[in-house]
Amino acid sequence: MNILKSILQYHCPGCRSGKLFNEPFEFSNPLDMPERCPNCQQHFEPEPGFYFGAMFISYGLSAILLLVPALILVLGYDWSATRAMLVVVAIGAISFFRILRLSRSIWIHINVKYEGKAFGSPEEV
Numbered sequence: 872m873n874i875l876k877s878i879l880q881y882h883c884p885g886c887r888s889g890k891l892f893n894e895p896f897e898f899s900n901p902l903d904m905p906e907r908c909p910n911c912q913q914h915f916e917p918e919p920g921f922y923f924g925a926m927f928i929s930y931g932l933s934a935i936l937l938l939v940p941a942l943i944l945v946l947g948y949d950w951s952a953t954r955a956m957l958v959v960v961a962i963g964a965i966s967f968f969r970i971l972r973l974s975r976s977i978w979i980h981i982n983v984k985y986e987g988k989a990f991g992s993p994e995e996v
């Protein structure tokens with residue numbers, strides 16, 4: 872599995888096989904993660920406050936995801952700012968949990984080195 876697929880599918884950065892988040896998804900606890908990877912034992916919170924940096928990634932992703940459509944609608948289609956804002960708020964609401972998880976996934980993939988296939992990981996091309 873390549874790194875992009877691993878990030879987007881929320882896999883462990885160490886083995887790219889174990890899942891980063893507990894299933895099933897719960898709205899009351901969207902960032903529910905196991906303490907360690909069930910496959911390679913990689914710690915998913917290596918130090919207290921580890922995911923503080925993910926906040927900046929989340930900010931950047933949100934800015935791109937919300938600003939680009941708003942500018943396209945206002946400048947390209949001559950929409951009013953209020954009308955474009957309604958669309959942007961809807962996009963933000965729909966993508967909120969996805970961005971939260973994605974930013975954590977990107978952050979841990981930046982900080983944890985890929986160690987190759989751990990014992991028992993499925994064979995992939």
Ligand SMILES: [Zn+2]
Nearest residue numbers: 883886908911
């Ligand atoms: Zn792992």
